[in-house]
Amino acid sequence: AQKITQTQPGMFVQEKEAVTLDCTYDTSDPSYGLFWYKQPSSGEMIFLIYQGSYDQQNATEGRYSLNFQKARKSANLVISASQLGDSAMYFCAMREASNTGGFKTIFGAGTRLFVKA
Amino acid sequence: GAGVSQSPSNKVTEKGKDVELRCDPISGHTALYWYRQSLGQGLEFLIYFQGNSAPDKSGLPSDRFSAERTGGSVSTLTIQRTQQEDSAVYLCASSNRLAGRGDTQYFGPGTRLTVL
Secondary structure, eight states: OOSEEOOOSEEEEETTSOEEEOOEEOOOOSSOEEEEEEEOTTOOOEEEEEEETTOSSOOEETTEEEEEETTTTEEEEEEOSOOGGGOEEEEEEEEEEOTTSSEEEEEOOOEEEEEEO | OOOOEEEOSEEEEOTTOOEEEEEEOOTTOOEEEEEEEOTTOOEEEEEEEETTSOOBOTTOOSTTEEEEEGGGSOEEEEEOSOOGGGOEEEEEEEEOGGGSSSSOOEEOOOEEEEEO
16 A cells, blocks of 8 residues: 555646645554655755644745645645746655664655746 | 765666665764665665664665665665666665654765666
């Protein structure tokens, strides 16, 4: 079963508009973390935002916010006022306890965002 | 400060040869991860080191893959008898779980491995 599901392989958004990238997750660990990363065409992975499973409020980092709906197990990324430089691949990831006593991070398949001028 | 560095940036090898990929984490980071990203795909977890604990090797795809971390810092990922399906970008990440931001991982630029 997929642990992290990103159902949108590709998305288009007009410059200056907001866009929501979907992410649902599956875990039995009561303590987990959710992350979004951006990967531009240059290939580096850039951390965007983090949400802890016990955090009461949705995380925000500048133009990025995470719409955390715990009961639905969703952690959608909202990018406000899209810019051309936002065109990239976006990965949702979850950290949960590993069965070997540590932690592991699982990534979704990603959503490619195209921002149109 | 300096980020995560990886070397080489590109490696082309022949099928059947062994390769070593190196990762230098951010100084002071206790956790180190290796991932593999095939063309157009997401990240596949390979192995995780946390301090002096035994590594989590659950993501290694076969016994041809191994990794070590010396002195709690530099890590080397070794692939023996490389196969063409090993061609991918190998990403290393480090994190400082003491920082109070969860397991936020900071990634290196990756090593692009091509097996001919």
